[in-house]
Amino acid sequence: MTHERDSDDDLPQVPLFDREHQRRGRAMNMMAMSLNRKVNRVLFKRDELAYLERYGLSEEQKRAVVNRDWREMVRLGGNLFCILKITAVDPYPITKIGADQRGMDHDDFLRNILGKRLPAPGSEKAADQEMGA
Amino acid sequence: MARLIAGLGTSHIPSIGVALDAGKRDDPEWKPFFDGYEPARDWIADAAPDVAVVIYNDHGLELSFQRTVPTFAVGAADRYAPGDEGWGVRDIPAFDGAPDFSWHLIDMLVEEEFDPTICHELDVDHGVQVPLELFWGRPDAWPVRIVPIAVNMLCFPIPKPGRCFRFGKVLGEAIRNWPGDEKFVVIGTGGLSHQLQGARAGFNAPEADRAFLRDIAERPETLAALSREDFVERFGSEGAELIMWLVMRGALDDAVRTVHAHYHVPVSMTGAGMIVMENETVAGASGGERASAEAAGSVQAGRASARTA
Numbered sequence: 001m002t003h004e005r006d007s008d009d010d011l012p013q014v015p016l017f018d019r020e021h022q023r024r025g026r027a028m029n030m031m032a033m034s035l036n037r038k039v040n041r042v043l044f045k046r047d048e049l050a051y052l053e054r055y056g057l058s059e060e061q062k063r064a065v066v067n068r069d070w071r072e073m074v075r076l077g078g079n080l081f082c083i084l085k086i087t088a089v090d091p092y093p094i095t096k097i098g099a100d101q102r103g104m105d106h107d108d109f110l111r112n113i114l115g116k117r118l119p120a121p122g123s124e125k126a127a128d129q130e131m132g133a
Numbered sequence: 134m135a136r137l138i139a140g141l142g143t144s145h146i147p148s149i150g151v152a153l154d155a156g157k158r159d160d161p162e163w164k165p166f167f168d169g170y171e172p173a174r175d176w177i178a179d180a181a182p183d184v185a186v187v188i189y190n191d192h193g194l195e196l197s198f199q200r201t202v203p204t205f206a207v208g209a210a211d212r213y214a215p216g217d218e219g220w221g222v223r224d225i226p227a228f229d230g231a232p233d234f235s236w237h238l239i240d241m242l243v244e245e246e247f248d249p250t251i252c253h254e255l256d257v258d259h260g261v262q263v264p265l266e267l268f269w270g271r272p273d274a275w276p277v278r279i280v281p282i283a284v285n286m287l288c289f290p291i292p293k294p295g296r297c298f299r300f301g302k303v304l305g306e307a308i309r310n311w312p313g314d315e316k317f318v319v320i321g322t323g324g325l326s327h328q329l330q331g332a333r334a335g336f337n338a339p340e341a342d343r344a345f346l347r348d349i350a351e352r353p354e355t356l357a358a359l360s361r362e363d364f365v366e367r368f369g370s371e372g373a374e375l376i377m378w379l380v381m382r383g384a385l386d387d388a389v390r391t392v393h394a395h396y397h398v399p400v401s402m403t404g405a406g407m408i409v410m411e412n413e414t415v416a417g418a419s420g421g422e423r424a425s426a427e428a429a430g431s432v433q434a435g436r437a438s439a440r441t442a
Contacts (some may be wrong), residue, residue: 015331080330098334113335122380
């Protein structure tokens with residue numbers, strides 16, 4: 001199966017949310033899911049680092065969240081459906097998260113991976129916010 | 134007797150709800166996708182089902198990732214509220230339940246050794262909301278009652294495709310021997326191909342998706358015989374949730390008639406598909422009565438009640 005990783009540093013082609021990821025990412029995923037509550041979204045926005053402390057994220061998980069390093073969040077056990085909720089507080093298009101995981105430029109990803117026809121570069125539509133799948 | 138008139142399948146991509154909220158239904162980017170659902174919406178309006186059993190997966194609202202992750206969970210509530218997934222509660226009505234049928238279904242499932250988790254209270258996410266909006270639009274109140282069935286599709290181990298298919302067979306039997314006179318539809322949600330994480334993020338498989346829309350109607354047992362790994366490889370790590378359509382298909386007759394199907398790729402990052410399959414015993418009976426359907430229903434009911442007595 002392609003979800004077997006070559007090394008711990010590689011993001012696998014198809015990362016299954018298996019027992020290892022569920023355990024490894026638990027604190028970060030629980031933190032992200034807490035953003036389902038409006039009061040928590042306010043607290044996260046007010047003092048993000050303090051909020052991450054409260055949920056017991058590891059140092060490298062905290063760094064990944066603060067840097068909005070989606071590839072690293074997934075590598076550290078983050079599940080897209082959980083960490084996506086961070087974009088409800090701090091908008092970031094899901095297609096850009098996809099591009100980041102491929103290590104690709106966003107427009108390049110939209111055109112060549114998703115096969116979207118893009119409006120002229122720089123137009124407002126190109127940066128349209130989307131929410132996931 | 135109650136009748137299962139059709140199985141519906143549809144993607145449940147949240148950006149569909151976002152587009153509707155933003156009034157983008159007729160934007161050039163969205164119009165071809167939404168137009169593809171119009172024949173199905175006409176079909177629904179004509180068939181006027183009373184109860185929709187909705188097979189979906191929770192996405193971090195309450196049954197996935199948190200304290201408990203049930204493999205199969207059946208809603209038994211009077212009412213299901215749309216939940217806040219982080220972006221605020223969407224302005225859509227709550228869904229009325231059909232708790233008497235829910236308990237009948239739970240009894241039958243336990244009788245058949247499926248042992249579902251029972252949900253006295255349950256908020257539902259885009260997995261339920263979006264399919265209802267696609268098939269019924271945005272009414273002031275939903276003209277159909279729902280029975281949500283949540284299947285774990287996010288935290289491995291997820292259930293096997295064959296298990297989902299057999300679960301559906303018990304669901305179909307529970308509908309056929311339900312002593313009410315409601316018309317039922319079963320909705321399988323999720324898919325089609327997509328992958329949102331990992332180095333293969335952005336993966337779509339239009340050919341496999343189109344084949345799936347044919348096979349789910351004509352040879353579902355070949356899909357039920359696939360492994361979970363097959364689904365992941367073929368449809369992507371998130372697209373593997375298509376396994377849930379097998380619950381819907383298992384509830385239907387062996388032979389069905391596809392009356393509508395639609396495919397559009399990509400919506401957000403997903404191959405978006407839809408199907409309406411009428412049960413052969415009631416094909417053409419939408420909006421009317423059919424002696425053969427009544428007869429088939431009675432035969433099934435007789436057999437089932439004899440066995441469970």
